[in-house]
Amino acid sequence: KQDAIRKEIKGKPVQTYLHPERQWVFDPGKKDDPRIFYYKYLDPAQKVMVGPQVYELDPANFRLRKHIAAEKARWEPALGTWIFENGWSRDFTGRQLKFVNFSGQAATFQEINERPDYFLQEVLQDQQMNFQQLAAYIQDLQRSGIETITLQVRFYRKFAVPLFALVMALISVPFAFVAGSRGAMAGVGVSLAIAIAYFSVGTLFEQLGDVSLLPAALAAWSPDVVFAMAGMYFFARMRT
Structure with a gap:
């Protein structure tokens, strides 16, 4: 709770520490476009997210507007956005649900332009986990092919x-x-x-x-x- 308040005061993304092996980040947005990020792991050196999911919300009532899920996402500095690989998106803003499957392909969403350092934590993940959580976390990342x-x-x-x-x-x-x-x-x-x-x-x-x-x-x-x-x-x- 104290970490969350401290981050809010500093204008940093608020993160949950209930399950430190799972990362949830809330971004209030700068253009009335709040969204919630989830990812299993973020490699700051390679600028790669594993298992990312993005939930775009309606600022008026916080209903879900779009849901994006992918196997991986990598930051592309030249484009200023993330490239999502092997996933799908659901858009709930129209009268009918719009589903896009990019399995085996890559997709970009220009509105998602949060840089990798936006997600970095002040407290190291491994320090927040006990040995059982960390062991399970390592096994999960190894199955995803992460070093x-x-x-x-x-x-x-x-x-x-x-x-x-x-x-x-x-x-x-x-x-x-x-x-x-x-x-x-x-x-x-x-x-x-x-x-x-x-x-x-x-x-x-x-x-x-x-x-x-x-x-x-x-x-x-x-x-x-x-x-x-x-x-x-x-x-x-x-x-x-």
């Missing part, structure tokens, strides 16, 4: 990051003996340094995973493994 390596890395990180508390405890024991005689502030400084180092290494491995230089699971778990091995090394070298 999901970045989301796979985030999925495994949901398990790896909480376990760092145990790794931190393993590392802290030998350093506690070293810093103990130097006062409490030395211990705090060491703890902060370890945490900063962990998240820096984690970011590095995430980026390696995002560009497919490492498998998703390895990219997510490597920081924990590296720091756990370092902790065991220092623990073994402790003087008894």
Whole structure:
């Protein structure tokens, strides 16, 4: 609710977070042409929507005027609009329903000119989902032929990051003996340094995973493994 109010104040599209794996965006329009967008996934790099649906509304009574559905839609900068592929449209404005099927073809609708960055969220999708939602979301995108390596890395990180508390405890024991005689502030400084180092290494491995230089699971778990091995090394070298 707070996110929706904040976006409305900033003049940004209001989005629903009830099901973060499903994107609903309301655009009030600039020419009395409000519409609601739905999509399964938006690739900001490729400027491609997966499973888009557009509901054009009558501003007077918010009745449905047109419904557009497609398998994919890609943004075409030269045209300033989206190219919808393999779908259909229904127009309810006339006396009779007008149905257009463009299955196996492409179609454009000049009134739909919202740029891709209009739909980008301030909050990352993977942060809004629990691991079950994210796993189902990844499977859905894979069935649609979408590259999901970045989301796979985030999925495994949901398990790896909480376990760092145990790794931190393993590392802290030998350093506690070293810093103990130097006062409490030395211990705090060491703890902060370890945490900063962990998240820096984690970011590095995430980026390696995002560009497919490492498998998703390895990219997510490597920081924990590296720091756990370092902790065991220092623990073994402790003087008894």
